Amino acid sequence: MKTFPKKLLDKLQKRKTDNAFRELSNTDLLIDFSSNDYLGFSKSEAIFNQSHDYLVGHNMKQNGSTGSRLLSGNHNLYHLAETVLCEFHKSEAALIFNSGYDANIGFFSSVPQRHDIILYDEYIHASIRDGISMSHANAYKFAHNDLSDLDSLLKRHSDTILDSSISIYVVTESVFSMDGDSPDLETLVQLCTNYHAHLVVDEAHAIGVFGDQGKGLIQELGLERQLFARIVTFGKALGTHGAAILGSEQLKSYLVNFSRSLIYTTALPPHSIATINSAYLELIKTEDIKKLHENIHHFRDELRNKSLELYFIKSHSAIQCAIVPGNDLVKKLAKKINDSGYSVKPILSPTVPNGQERLRFCIHSFNSKEEISEVLQLFATFVA
Template sequence: MKKLPAKLQQKIDHRKANNALRELHTKKVPVDFSSNDYLGFSKSKSIFNESHRFLTGHDIFLNGATGSRLLSGNHNLFTIIEAMLSGFHNSDAALLFNSGYDANIGFFSSVPQRGDLILYDEYSHASIRDGISMCHAKAYKFKHNDLSALERLMRRYSKSDTASYDHIYIVTESVFSMDGDSPDLAALSSLCKTYNAFLVVDEAHAIGVFGERGEGLIQSLGLEPSVFARIVTYGKALGCHGAAILCSEALKQYLINFSRSFIYTTALPPHSLATIQASYNALIHTVNRKTLQDNIQLFKTRVSSTKLKPIFIESFSAIHCCIIPGNSRVKSIAKHLQESGFDVKPILSPTVPKGQERLRFCLHAYNTEKEIMEVLQLLTTFV
């Protein structure tokens, strides 16, 4: 094989020099504080078995979709699952994508047009930022969860200004993946109404965790009528794979015609759709969400009673982050925790800004009180 081009090798060497090189690991650490499997659904035998029964009950014995949905891959399960999703989430329509990344890329690369403006939270996920970079609209970030800063930008770029835009899209997440915090969604919705802006919310880390049935934060607050599009993903609390955009019928039709990550990819296989269906059925009846909320409260209470509180970011979600500046230091502490049996991952720069390196604790319904107490006691010792 030919050597890696010099420019690429220099980038790898730079990462190594900054102790920021990403690597794949297969070693399993016994106690999970790192996965997004908040409810334990990925390991559920009942969901696995129900998926199989669902497929055989519909006389489906296919391993793959065979093509894109616009060609040969649009089997009848898509109609069934999308109807279920729109009903569950109180949405006019739903459109399934192969992943949350595909959904965000597909939406942001095709919906905002030249002459439009996108204002997005500075901590928005990479998939949102990548999609925005592919469209022709102007885009500016606003300070994380700072609605005053956002309104100043909206006022500056509103129709009353000489440099007005055709449409304004406001983009945020209901739970941010790196901080675990949330914006004031009700106030944000009101702000968008005042300025006639289109609100787009990624609910990846809220689905399954918040709401009476795990429907997410937007719906639990009754804000779904004021949101232009919601992105929900299934690789986290629902423990499977895929994503959907919840929207109007008109937007669904537009995405089918213009979203390239939808048009030019092989559709999800039937088994993925059956697992989504089974996971939603489990979501309605599970007691795991209550157990998860109890664990979140226990974790917060324990942090508040120790000297760790000042270095933790305030969060009511399943994600809790402890700021430990420096790639070398945070990796060292993570290694100590892992060697003690607790799978806590370090988040390094440049994934987060330099000086904001952190340990990221993901809480689950299956974490025990003993595990939570022990990992925080160890962290107190190491920090």
């Protein structure tokens, strides 16, 4: 076997030196405060059985899709699922991708054109950053959730592109994955309207958590008609896999023709699409969203009761983060909590900025109030 390249070895060593080295681990035996499975759908026997029955009922007894969606992989379940998505999310069109990562790199690498302007929140997800880096547009970040900063950028760039064919795209998340907070979406929509900018919102951590029947923050606020595109993912609260871009029929047609992460990959198998459909059916009738919010409220109450609010970023979502600066310290604290039987993940730099390392607590509908109180008591004990 050839010697591993020195430059790669050096990068691995630097990660170890910085105590930022990543390894795969199994936390199945621990009490879950780390997964994105907010409603417990990934382990739902009802969804599992419904997906099987759905496949049998549509005579789809096959394991794979056999090709990309533009070749042989666009089986009929795609059309049925995208119809469900359009009705549920009040969207003119929906296009399913293999993952949220594929959806974001597919959109941002193909839609913004050369000389277009992309204005993105500085805390935007890595998949969106990667997509932006693959585009030919000019990209500028604005301070996290700072709409005054965004307003200044919009004014500066709108003045330079008057009467031209250049477009401005503004990109944010409705719930940020590393902070659990949200922008002022109503003001953001008004800003984009004033400057004729195209607003794109990733709803990955809002679907299944916020809004009537878990439809997300955008629909809760009645803003769905004022966006250029929404990205919804199925690997968080819906407990399955894949994602979709919601928007106009023209946007869907454009993506089918130019989005490389859709065109050049094998389509999702029928079972994945059947599971997406079954998860949405379960979302409509579940009481788990109510239980989730009761647990989020209990978590926040316990922060106040235990005088821990100082450590935590303000959030009303299922993501609750305690700032513990330094990779060494946050990893040691996470290990102590893990060794006590609770799965809580440390978020290290460079994933977050130096000094902003944190413990990320993910709240679920299936966590008991006793578990929430206990994990926070452990945190309080270890940081004292």
